[in-house]
Amino acid sequence: MGNSRYCIFVLLITQLPTAFIQGLSLLSLNSAAPAIESFIIESHQSRYGSLPSESNTMLYLTLAQSALVWGCVVGALSVSSLLRKLSPKNSMVITHVVNITAVIVSAPVAYFAASYESLIVGRFMTGVARGLGFALSMVIVAETSVRSRLGFFQSPFQVCIAISAVLGAGLGHSEALGQPGLWVWLLSLPGISSIPYIIAYRWIPETPVFLLRRKDDSGAENLLKQLRTFDADVAAECAILKQELLDESRRESISIFSILQAPDLRYQFLVAALAMNAMQLGGTQAIAMYSNAMLLTAGVNSAYVTFVTMALNGQIIIAFPIFYLLEKRHGTKRVFVLGIVIASAGVLSFTIANALQVTAPWMSNLAIAGIVVMMFGMVVGPILTLHSLITELTTSSTRPTVVFFSNSMFWIIGAITSTVFPYSFASFGAYAYVPFVVICFAYIPFGIFFIPETHRRTNQQIQLSIRRKSSLHVSEVFAISKRFKHRESERSDLGDI
Incomplete structure (x- = not known):
């Protein structure tokens, strides 16, 4: 299909x-x-x-x-x-x-x-x-x-x-x-x-989900026939969408409060929101809007700085075929993690080289290479998986709310970065990139352990994995809390002795 x-x-x-x-x-x-x-x-x-x-x-x-x-x-x-x-x-x-x-x-x-x-x-x-x-x-x-x-x-x-x-x-x-x-x-x-x-x-046309919400089942099924290839099981797909919308109605209103109260939906929201905001928290907004100034301080000749900026963003022409092959074979989660690993190495190199080029001018070449690697990693991973990963992690019932708040966070973080970065960069120079380094490296274990596998899995299987992970992490929190209380109790007993 x-x-x-x-x-x-x-x-x-x-x-x-x-x-x-x-x-x-x-x-x-x-x-x-x-x-x-x-x-x-x-x-x-x-x-x-x-x-x-x-x-x-x-x-x-x-x-x-x-x-x-x-x-x-x-x-x-x-x-x-x-x-x-x-x-x-x-x-x-x-x-x-x-x-x-x-x-x-x-x-x-x-x-x-x-x-x-x-x-x-x-x-x-x-x-x-x-x-x-x-x-x-x-x-x-x-x-x-x-x-x-x-x-x-x-x-x-x-x-x-x-x-x-x-x-x-x-x-x-x-x-x-x-x-x-x-x-x-x-x-x-x-x-x-x-x-x-x-x-x-x-x-x-309108979307099939919108027609189903309007109780136009026949219209949604006829539209799906136009939107799918001839071998598609339209009735089965329509039934899945209706079931998701039925789950939505049973939950009454999938508000942010409802999502935060249910452990599995809360986990789904947090993972999706963090995955969507990886590029913003990793500093991509600052690089995109102020790359010319950053590259000038990294040693790029002013006559060529715009062309380097174009090359940074033009990497997607090379990255997309790589992403397509990797995504098809390994899925969006693994591509996301790979991109974060590459970006982390790049932003670390860029930050160190930028700080040291005052005493070692040759480091400017490493700084330029670092920002190129950083942007390539962001493109292959968080940028190209930005919409697909959050879509795979959510359902028709939760997607509007999750997308709304994740998208709001995305732009709020970007707005704060675009406003504050010129001043922090003017005050701290290369050290203004340190938060981006820390965040990029923190995203590596997040991607590996917290994001569920999505490759060749149905939405039901993904949601089952989310429920298991949410239960596991809640259990771990309680276990850590229990061990902490036990140790405190032992220390108290020793103090009494």
Whole structure:
């Protein structure tokens, strides 16, 4: 059983436009930072008749960058409310309308009004569209694709984000659109990405799960016949989805409080949330948004720094075939762990070499190699398994809540990192990377021992494994607590003697 060509079209038209919004807006200001800084200075001077202070310029530039991710937080927090009122399909249309409006505010309005405030607000609105689209695309693909190929069909989203990020970084170069007078065209590009989805809207169906929730069983079964290959057992798949939704109704409401009260669901949520946030906690957001500045301090020539940034994100072109072969043979969990191991080695090398290059200039080469290895590991592991792993670990009943809170955590961590990192980097230099080193290494045992095996397992088998692991870890906690109390009792008895 597999996805039909029509299903693949639905998956791609859902993922590609949203992915290009994610990527183009992510790295454009990284390369075009000098042009944006000039715009801020000129706008301030024309309005107040004086140059802004260096600290204020840095603040406005940081806000222009980080507003994108803070908008993502708002978008992520709005997904649940939006899905309660609209279908996933119509929610995605709202996302693209917000994106087009955001581009108008951040590009032509900001440029012609000479308003860096409008630039910051527009970037925030673009972030709202990114936060909505990031979660909605995951939900739609999970509710549309055949379960056995979710790992593969969720991964193109991350590939397209990386490719579009490379495009954004390249176009933001000072010899391209990253110069005064042309940056407005650079920030307009994400708006073009929304047009294909709006054009294809009439040919995009609702998801089978959405139809089943509306009690349209026949409509869901007929839709599954269009979405699956001719040899698919549509009735059996429909029965599985209905059973999951029945479990949902029996649990009344799968709220975050309900999830946290049930040991197996709590374990499912924590593992899925931590797995989804591995790339953020490991420092990928900081590298993506401020790689040019980081690479300059690592010794990269300013004439080539943008090209190195493009190469860092372009590694996904090489990593994806490797990921595909490994995922098909070993599953998403093992690929996740492998990627974390590689990334940990890379970020450790980068941090040490960056700290030592002041006394040993040749270490700059090791620093550059370290950040390349770190990003390659993140791409192969946490980035390409980002959506697929959380989808495999959850069910139709728990997925909306788990995705909502995991996605919210994802963007909150990213927003804090993008706001704080420029200042911590300015204060501590290479030592600002130490938390990323510690977290990356901590994720290795987490991936090995806490994430259940998902390869060639049904959702029922995965959930059974989660129940066993949750019981095991709870038992271990009680056992440790019991041993601790016993030792305290023995010490008390010895004290009495």
